[in-house]
Amino acid sequence: MKIKEIMLINTIIALIVLSTLIYLVLQGLIAEAIISLLLLAVIALNYSITKIYMKLRNLIKAYNKIIVQKKELKELLRKPRRRYLIFRVVAEKEVDRESLRKALLTRFRDIIGDLGLSQVNIKLILYEPKSGYGVLRYNHLHRDLVLLCLALIRNINGTRVSLIPYRTTGTIKRAQEILKSLILD
Numbered sequence: 001m002k003i004k005e006i007m008l009i010n011t012i013i014a015l016i017v018l019s020t021l022i023y024l025v026l027q028g029l030i031a032e033a034i035i036s037l038l039l040l041a042v043i044a045l046n047y048s049i050t051k052i053y054m055k056l057r058n059l060i061k062a063y064n065k066i067i068v069q070k071k072e073l074k075e076l077l078r079k080p081r082r083r084y085l086i087f088r089v090v091a092e093k094e095v096d097r098e099s100l101r102k103a104l105l106t107r108f109r110d111i112i113g114d115l116g117l118s119q120v121n122i123k124l125i126l127y128e129p130k131s132g133y134g135v136l137r138y139n140h141l142h143r144d145l146v147l148l149c150l151a152l153i154r155n156i157n158g159t160r161v162s163l164i165p166y167r168t169t170g171t172i173k174r175a176q177e178i179l180k181s182l183i184l185d
Contacts, residue, residue: 084175089132091161
């Protein structure tokens with residue numbers, strides 16, 4: 001049963017007890033009227049306790065909401081961390097570093113605009129044209145956007161290409177180790 005329903009029932013019972021109290025006083029039955037008066041006091045006390053409980057429950061809900069919002073705000077204000085994406089360019093012919101860099105920036109700017117590009121903070125760190133492997137740095141909050149933009153790059157200087165993401169790491173050192181192991185394989 002909900003709190004509001006309980007309060008409504010309490011009000012109805014209080015009205016019944018009050019009418020009984022008035023009837024008993026008019027009939028001259030004072031002892032029975034005192035019992036009815038005590039019952040009315042208990043109902044009033046129950047009603048007050050229920051109202052206090054409802055107020056406390058609403059305060060607790062508001063407090064929990066503030067705590068959740070504080071955690072979300074803290075995460076938003078946190079300094080963005082860098083991530084490094086190891087990828088491979090599969091192309092009909094070899095693609096040089098500068099063409100790849102321009103294609104990345106152009107595609108990102110087309111999809112997310114200048115503001116989005118500055119938030120993603122994308123940069124081509126390493127690229128080995130012969131093997132086609134490279135490392136791309138970006139802001140950790142925009143991982144899905146980076147993968148989407150990589151998937152949408154299909155043409156670089158008239159050459160059909162496909163960019164395949166392999167692995168994401170948190171340090172450039174680890175990215176270089178993975179890149180060396182992939183090139184040696």
